[in-house]
Amino acid sequence: MKTIIEPFRIKSVEPIKMTTKEERLKYIQEANYNLFALRAENVLIDLLTDSGTSSMSAQQWAAMMNGDESYAGSTSYYRFEQAVRNLMPFKYVIPTHQGRAAEKILFSIALKKGDYVPNNTHFDTTRANIEAQGAIAVDLVIPEGKQPELEHPFKGNMDIAKLDAFIQEKGATNIPLCMITITNNSGGGQPVSLQNIKDTKAVCDKHSIPLFIDACRFAENAYFIKTREDAYKDMSIIDIVREIFTHADGCTMSAKKDGLANMGGWLALNQPQWEEQCRNLLILTEGFPTYGGLAGRDLEAIATGLEEVVREDYLQYRIASTQYIGERLTRAGIPIMRPVGGHAVYLDARGFLPHIPPEDYPGQALAVALYIHGGIRGCEIGTVMFGKQPDGSEIMAPMDLVRLAIPRRVYTQSHMDYLLEVIMEVFENKDAIQGMEITWQPDALRHFTAKFDYKQTQSRAA
Secondary structure, eight states: OOOOOOSSOOOOOOOOOOOOHHHHHHHHHHTTTOGGGSOGGGOSEEOSOSSSOOOOOHHHHHHHTTOOOOSSSOHHHHHHHHHHHHHSOOSEEEEESSHHHHHHHHHHHHOOTTOEEEESOOOHHHHHHHHHTTOEEEEOBOGGGGOTTOOOTTTTOBOHHHHHHHHHHHOGGGOSOEEEESSBGGGTSBOOOHHHHHHHHHHHHHTTOOEEEEOTTHHHHHHHHHHHOGGGTTSOHHHHHHHHHHTOSEEEEETTSTTOOSSOEEEEEOOHHHHHHHHHHHHHHTOOTTTTTOOHHHHHHHHHHHHHTTOHHHHHHHHHHHHHHHHHHHHTTOOBOSSOOSSEEEEEHHHHOTTSOGGGOHHHHHHHHHHHHHOEEOEEESHHHHOBOTTSOBOOOSOOEEEEEOOTTTOOHHHHHHHHHHHHHHHHTGGGOOOEEEEEOOSSOGGGTOEEEETTSSOOOO
């Protein structure tokens, strides 16, 4: 059959508050044109993030009733640990309340001022946690990964030659660890090939540098490997996942993505010297090692989610649903990051709004326009998120994108058809959209709380 149906039935629904364009203009003005500052109830379709926004299954809700809330030695922890190790064969598994806590703990132990951490592309909290230690986050994605219109099966790949040259230039002693993000969220949700992971590991081994994987969307990346990398087309998703992590020394994970849970994460690693220090810091900041800032019921939800996320029928539906949006937009001539990734469609804001220069934040302008016109909340991934440097200087990001992250098992095709209609209507009137400026910003992670206005004007409806 050509039609791919959702591999689930809906048992519970949540009403959506319908709003008018006039109401939305008022809401976004009150939020200083920052979509993070909107009240969720005033959003029709919320594509700000796929993190923690999944619908949990009946099996997950049932498992939560078995949550063991013991402070130490929780039965739920051991089920969680077994579920993680079934997919990721690391010696030590440390639960945390979410992925950025795992990053904070790891980098607090492993990094010092002046160190370097190469990655294909760091995401916002990863970069911020590295910089908080006085270290330097370096992006080494392949050149194809910075060209939105280019078709390439694995645009998230690490540039192996650049990685090797960078290590030789800076010295392995100044690079405590290397990372690779699957899929590459900052680079348009693009996957990384298994061969590239192997090649990255080989370079790291040559220089005795541990390789850590930012594993948030590991299952989606595994599906792309199965469908795009011929050597693995006959391998099961579970076996591909296991193969991926045999080529790493550890990982950080937000279970709010491919854990199909609303909260949780973990740090997994093989180094005993780091493990002891990480556990001690966990106890200080998160909780005892058998709960790590999570309730037992959260650990149960994650364990069940890890069983569900590697099912091929789920992943086929997940990827096909996202590709449906991307293919329709491409046929309409709307510039997007191609090919479409797994968890999101990324609009190419520079291509969409060529009259707005990067210094006037076209990604933010486009995201605001989508909200005003149709109540769609997306997220700018570009110069607002990555332009401000630790020394306070401003650079232009390689790309200005608007990420429309699709929550897992939440929206139906009719929601997505409405999304397409909104984007196409905004595109028809794109010349009316103005650039923006920042009127206030914090020292770090400015996109979360910065205040904006239209460039050289007080306000303008999209």
